[in-house]
Each structure stands twice: as structure tokens, then as C-alpha cells.
Amino acid sequence: xxxxKTIGRLGLYRRCLNRLQGEGRPFVYSHQIAxxxxxxAAQVRRDLMAIGYSGSPNRGYQTTELIKSxxxxxxxxxxxxxxxxxxxxLGRAIIAYVSRQRPNLAVTAAFDKDPAKAGRVIQGCxxxxxxxxxxxxxxxxxxxxxxxxPAYAAQDAADRLVAAGICGLLNFAPHxxxxxxxxxxxxxxLTLSLEKVAFxxxxxxxxxxxxxxxx
Amino acid sequence: xxxxKTIGRLGLYRRCLNRLQGEGRPFVYSHQIAxxxxxxAAQVRRDLMAIGYSGSPNRGYQTTELIKSxxxxxxxxxxxxxxxxxxxxLGRAIIAYVSRQRPNLAVTAAFDKDPAKAGRVIQGCxxxxxxxxxxxxxxxxxxxxxxxxPAYAAQDAADRLVAAGICGLLNFAPHxxxxxxxxxxxxxxLTLSLEKVAFxxxxxxxxxxxxxxxx
DNA sequence: CTCTGTGAAGGGATTCACAGCG
DNA sequence: CGCTGTGAATCCCTTCACAGAG
Numbered sequence: 001x002x003x004x005k006t007i008g009r010l011g012l013y014r015r016c017l018n019r020l021q022g023e024g025r026p027f028v029y030s031h032q033i034a035x036x037x038x039x040x041a042a043q044v045r046r047d048l049m050a051i052g053y054s055g056s057p058n059r060g061y062q063t064t065e066l067i068k069s070x071x072x073x074x075x076x077x078x079x080x081x082x083x084x085x086x087x088x089x090l091g092r093a094i095i096a097y098v099s100r101q102r103p104n105l106a107v108t109a110a111f112d113k114d115p116a117k118a119g120r121v122i123q124g125c126x127x128x129x130x131x132x133x134x135x136x137x138x139x140x141x142x143x144x145x146x147x148x149x150p151a152y153a154a155q156d157a158a159d160r161l162v163a164a165g166i167c168g169l170l171n172f173a174p175h176x177x178x179x180x181x182x183x184x185x186x187x188x189x190l191t192l193s194l195e196k197v198a199f200x201x202x203x204x205x206x207x208x209x210x211x212x213x214x215x
Numbered sequence: 216x217x218x219x220k221t222i223g224r225l226g227l228y229r230r231c232l233n234r235l236q237g238e239g240r241p242f243v244y245s246h247q248i249a250x251x252x253x254x255x256a257a258q259v260r261r262d263l264m265a266i267g268y269s270g271s272p273n274r275g276y277q278t279t280e281l282i283k284s285x286x287x288x289x290x291x292x293x294x295x296x297x298x299x300x301x302x303x304x305l306g307r308a309i310i311a312y313v314s315r316q317r318p319n320l321a322v323t324a325a326f327d328k329d330p331a332k333a334g335r336v337i338q339g340c341x342x343x344x345x346x347x348x349x350x351x352x353x354x355x356x357x358x359x360x361x362x363x364x365p366a367y368a369a370q371d372a373a374d375r376l377v378a379a380g381i382c383g384l385l386n387f388a389p390h391x392x393x394x395x396x397x398x399x400x401x402x403x404x405l406t407l408s409l410e411k412v413a414f415x416x417x418x419x420x421x422x423x424x425x426x427x428x429x430x
Numbered sequence: 431c432t433c434t435g436t437g438a439a440g441g442g443a444t445t446c447a448c449a450g451c452g
Numbered sequence: 453c454g455c456t457g458t459g460a461a462t463c464c465c466t467t468c469a470c471a472g473a474g
Contacts, residue, residue: 005443007414011407014387029455038389042445045456057456058452080413083353093308094405101389101406105413130241143416144409167423168416170408171357174230174316176252184415186408190309191316192226193358193385193401198320199222200399201383208382208397220465244433264435272434273474401470 006047007074012037013044014070021063029060079104081142083166085157086149087112087127090172095123096150107146109136111160113153130160137164142167151175221262222289227252228259229285236278244275275276294319296357298381300372301364302327302342303389309363310338323363324351326375345375352379359383364392 002082016036020028020204034041048061053069082098084091084107091110098107099141110127112118120131128136136142145161147169154173161169168184169175176189226262231251235243245263249256263276270276299306299322306325313322325342327333333344341427342352351357362369362384369388374382379414383399386392389406 003443004415006369008407008411011410012391015407016315016391031392031455037394040445042447042458043443046444046458049457056452056454057450058454059340060455074341074410076417077411082413089311094302097405098409102410105409110237112369121309127272137272143420144413146409154286166416167420168412170412176227176231178253182419184419186406186412188403190312192223192230192404194297194313194320195226195289195317196223197383197385197401198291198297198359199289199292199383202295204397204399205358205382218465248432250458255467258465260434261436270434271474272472273432275433412467 002050006013006050009037009043009047010051010074012039012111013047014067014074015072017063017067021067026063027060028063028066030055030129030177032060057115064168075104077105081109081140081143082107082144082146083133083137083140083142083149083161084110084125084146085161086147086153086173087114087117087122088150089105094146094172095125099123099125109142113149114185126174133160134165137161137166142166144170146170147177148172151172217265217288221265224252224254224258224262225266225285226287227254228262229282229289229384230280232278232285236282241278242274242276243278243281244268287300290319295323295357295359296352296428297322297359297361298348298355298357298376299325299340299361299363300327300354300376301362301368301388302329302332302337302361303365306339306363309361309387310340314338314340320359323355324357326365326372348375352376359385360408361385361387362392363387428430 013033016033029045030139031041051069051073053066082105084095087110093137095107107125110125111128111130111133112127113148115129118129120127143166145166147157149157151174154175155177158169158179160176162179167176167182169179170188172188174189177185179185227250231248243257246256248259266284268281299310302325304331310322322340325340326345326348327342328345330344332342335342358381360381362372366371366389370392371389373384373392373394377394377398382397384392384394385401385403387403389404392400394400417426
């Protein structure tokens with residue numbers, strides 16, 4: 001029922017709330033969350049409505065309670081296992097990055113075409129040969145996969161992960177994946193995003209110049 | 216006039232068209248692009264309408280012409296300079312990754328708080344001290360910045376890049392940036408995206424199980 | 431026939447605006 | 453007063469569905 005967009009923002013609010021809590025604020029108003037996250041205040045209230053959390057009209061939302069409430073909606077019961085496919089530069093950076101983040105999301109297995117990488121342990125994450133995916137995914141109860149291989153290998157990686165029972169994919173490869181309907185794919189496409197900012201950067205600069213020159 | 220969403224998809228279409236062209240296809244139909252990219256055929260036609268490119272009703276779109284036409288809308292006249300802020304694991308992986316992509320987007324400068332990194336050259340990208348940003352950005356005509364520093368340093372990095380005249384930011388740091396209205400920010404938030412897939416993976420798995428168990 | 435181009439309809443998400451409360 | 457919670461309005465995007473062309 002809760003929409004895709006709302007889920008994305010709840011994570012954002014939580015991060016912001018954790019910081020505010022660290023600064024010793026027991027209560028927050030929707031417009032404060034809004035200012036910190038760049039979302040509108042009405043939007044914040046709507047999103048919190050969706051998870052059924054109520055604040056008090058004169059003091060706002062209780063920080064600790066709200067964090068807990070968001071967690072109950074976003075997080076699963078225990079730790080969610082995540083697998084990484086592809087141990088190039090990007091893959092290794094991702095492991096290092098994620099291992100410092102949310103503790104309930106742990107990258108516990110990595111796979112690579114290069115058999116020489118099997119058996120190694122990188123940042124606390126063990127590497128396996130691709131043939132072992134199904135078994136490892138079952139044993140470690142892995143439900144999410146990250147794809148950090150070159151474009152030409154991305155579909156194959158996705159197929160293997162899906163066959164191993166994965167229900168969600170985070171795709172870093174510049175390639176549109178074809179997956180069964182029950183698998184949720186999130187794209188993190190560095191090149192496309194960069195092309196996009198470059199486009200808007202040029203556009204807004206053009207506007208700035210025509211504003212100063214035109215009038 | 217062209218919407219944000221459309222711009223994002225045009226890049227996607229171009230990538231797909233380049234591949235199809237490489238496979239020797241002189242013409243493509245909207246439904247073929249659609250199938251390759253996971254977008255609907257009507258959407259593809261709408262987007263191409265937005266850039267004013269017309270296909271022929273019985274043969275579809277001419278691949279080479281369409282690629283050129285998309286390029287005219289997305290790309291600037293020359294090469295666009297991109298700067299990277301933050302030379303940790305992630306930053307270095309990004310340089311390596313982008314340098315193999317679109318040639319009109321070149322990461323030509325990198326900055327890091329650690330002065331020891333200044334002067335080095337990584338993957339063809341020269342590193343400078345943060346104090347040199349304004350000068351380097353002017354000399355190299357850099358208009359886009361990428362932020363790959365820890366959360367606590369992200370706002371400072373953004374401020375420095377904006378002060379140096381940047382009009383677009385690609386933000387990898389888990390922190391919502393506050394920037395002037397003329398600066399376009401694109402978020403690539405690894406942690407939030409991972410939380411999101413994990414959520415939907417759990418949800419779709421729950422559905423799968425209730426489907427098989429329920430009826 | 432099967433395409434494209436496109437007006438019109440439809441669906442979501444966001445914002446507006448205000449009642450209700452302390 | 454200023455806040456939350458929320459119906460109603462708005463806006464934007466996507467899809468439908470069909471005319472027109474070869």
C-alpha cells in the first residue's frame with residue numbers, strides 16, 4: 001500500500017532524525033524535517049501519516065519514537081543478507097562503503113567470474129565462485145543482490161542471482177535488466193546520472209547568462 | 216521545457232540505440248526500444264516527440280540519425296569538465312569508472328582534504344588541494360562536480376564547488392545538500408537505495424509466500 | 431496490415447488550505 | 453498563535469486509443 005516514493009523518503013527522514021537526535025532534540029516539527037531533507041512540510045506529514053505515526057499538535061513528533069516507528073516499517077525482523085556480484089574497483093569500494101552503514105544490511109557474500117578471487121575475504125566479506133551462488137544464497141539467507149560488473153555481463157549476473165532466489169537487485173551496471181515481475185530492481189546508473197546533471201548544469205547556466213544579459 | 220524524466224530516459228535510449236547500431240540495425244521501432252529499456256512504447260514515442268525527431272510510419276526510426284538527434288539535445292557543444300571532491304575508495308573507483316564512459320564528459324580535476332594527495336595523477340585525473348578549486352574550475356571550465364566524501368564533509372564540499380561556479384552536482388554522500396536554486400543536484404545514495412530494495416525484496420517475497428500458501 | 435504522432439483520458443503524487451487542538 | 457492531520461484541488465506523467473501514412 002505504501003508507495004515507492006514514500007518508502008524512499010522515509011529512509012531519508014530517518015537519517016535526518018538520527019542526526020537531530022544526536023544533537024539532543026527530543027521533539028521535531030514537520031517543517032524542520034522538511035528543511036533538513038529538502039522535502040515539503042506537507043509531504044513529510046503525508047508520509048508519516050502513511051506509516052500511522054501521530055505527533056502532538058503543539059510539540060511536533062517525538063524523535064526517538066518516530067525513528068523506531070519508521071524502522072518498524074522499513075526494516076525486516078532480523079538482519080538482511082546482501083550479496084555482491086562483481087569485484088572490480090567499484091565492487092570493492094561498495095563493500096567498504098556499505099560495511100560502515102546500516103548494521104541490519106550486511107554484505108555477507110561476493111561473487112566474481114575470476115576464480116582466483118574465490119576464497120578471499122574483503123572487508124569482512126567472503127568471496128565465492130559464481131557456481132556456488134545458489135548454495136551460498138540459501139545458507140546465508142540472502143535476498144538482495146548488487147550488480148557491479150561490466151554492462152555485457154550484467155544480465156547474466158542478474159539471471160544467476162534471480163535463479164538463486166534473490167527478490168531485489170541494486171544495479172550499478174549501465175544496462176537495463178530483464179527480470180521476473182516479483183524481483184524489484186533499483187538502478188544506480190552513474191553514467192546516466194552524470195549525463196543528466198551535465199545537461200541541467202548547462203541549462204541553468206544558460207538561463208543565468210540570459211537573465212543577466214537579457215534585462 | 217523538456218521534463219526531467221524525459222531527459223533521464225533519452226540517455227537510456229541512446230545507450231540502447233548505440234548497441235543496436237553496433238548489431239547492424241539501420242532502423243528501430245518504438246516498441247523495440249521499449250522492450251530493451253523497460254519503458255512503454257507510447258512513452259518512447261512521446262519522449263522522441265519532445266526532441267522533435269520524426270520516424271517513418273512503416274520503417275520506424277533511423278538508428279544513426281536518432282542517436283545524433285538525441286546527442287544534439289543532451290550534449291553540450293564541446294567537452295564538459297567534471298570535478299571530483301573526495302579521493303577515498305569510492306572516489307577513486309568513480310574516476311576509473313567514468314573515464315571508460317562517454318568521452319564528452321571528462322573528469323579532469325580531483326580535490327581532497329588530505330594535502331598529501333595534491334599533485335598526484337590518478338587514472339589521468341590530476342589532484343589538487345581544496346584551496347585551488349576556484350582557480351582550477353575557471354581554468355578548466357568545470358561546470359559539474361561529484362561529491363564522494365563522508366556525510367559530515369558533504370555540505371562543505373558542495374559549498375566550495377558552488378562558490379567555484381559549479382552548476383550541477385552529483386552527490387554520493389549520505390547527506391541532503393543545501394544549494395542555491397540555480398544548482399541542479401542529482402542524488403546517488405547507495406545506502407538509501409539499498410534500504411529501498413531490501414524493503415521491496417521482503418515485501419515481494421512475503422507476497423510470493425502468501426500466494427502459494429493462501430489459495 | 432503495422433507503424434508513427436498525438437489529442438484526450440486516466441492515475442498518482444504533491445500541494446493547498448483549513449478544521450481541530452493545545 | 454503555530455502545529456498536526458487531512459479532504460479537496462492541482463499538477464504532472466503516463467497510457468489509451470485512434471487518425472493518418474505507407
